[in-house]
Amino acid sequence: MKLYYAPGACSLAVHIALREVGADFALKQVDLASHRLAEDGSDFYAISPRGYVPLLELADGSRHSEGSALLQHVADLDPAQALIGEPGSARRLQVLEWLGFVATELHKSFSPWLWHKETADSTRQAVKDKLAQRFAELEGLLATREHLAGDYSVADAYAYAIINWCKFLGLSLQPYPHLAAYQARIEARPQVQAALRAEGLLS
Numbered sequence: 001m002k003l004y005y006a007p008g009a010c011s012l013a014v015h016i017a018l019r020e021v022g023a024d025f026a027l028k029q030v031d032l033a034s035h036r037l038a039e040d041g042s043d044f045y046a047i048s049p050r051g052y053v054p055l056l057e058l059a060d061g062s063r064h065s066e067g068s069a070l071l072q073h074v075a076d077l078d079p080a081q082a083l084i085g086e087p088g089s090a091r092r093l094q095v096l097e098w099l100g101f102v103a104t105e106l107h108k109s110f111s112p113w114l115w116h117k118e119t120a121d122s123t124r125q126a127v128k129d130k131l132a133q134r135f136a137e138l139e140g141l142l143a144t145r146e147h148l149a150g151d152y153s154v155a156d157a158y159a160y161a162i163i164n165w166c167k168f169l170g171l172s173l174q175p176y177p178h179l180a181a182y183q184a185r186i187e188a189r190p191q192v193q194a195a196l197r198a199e200g201l202l203s
Ligand SMILES: N[C@@H](CCC(=O)N[C@@H](CS)C(=O)NCC(=O)O)C(=O)O
Pocket: 009, 010, 011, 032, 050, 051, 052, 053, 054, 065, 066, 067, 068, 103, 111
């Protein structure tokens, strides 16, 4: 398999999941400013017309996008890791709910709005207010549990990768001590450390 990624982008979640299940994969870095591959400058749009990461190329050469779908697929590669529940189980429904929450309530609030210089201040403030609401909910929840859906799951990898953007955007997690502790807990996982190191985010 090949994972097309950008350091610290949402693709980090899929990268973490691939390591957690012990998958055999290669990393292909994409420069998202130019939409070119870091290794040879070739056009990423020629590989993926949508131009975004994560993009996962399977052994049969087929290419797939959408982080939440890729996380489900990767988790299913090794059911023994229990990164997602059995189809039809309560655990799976909970993990899928959280994947949907992270994708639509967190990921797509941060991105593109808080990453683009052109975003109007009023929009930026509205997005920050919405994220504060979501973070407050997570703060309450994480006061009583270690992970989003019982044991560690791919939803935690996804939440970690997205909430980690606070560091780069100057958003403080100080008002949310349980959420900050959760981020530190996920970050301390060996495969998360390995993924961060491989992406050049940790020395
Ligand atoms: N719908 C996609 C969105 C992925 C996405 O937003 N990727 C960002 C990085 S976090 C990206 O590659 N942006 C560059 C671009 O859209 O040109 C998903 O859920 O995986």
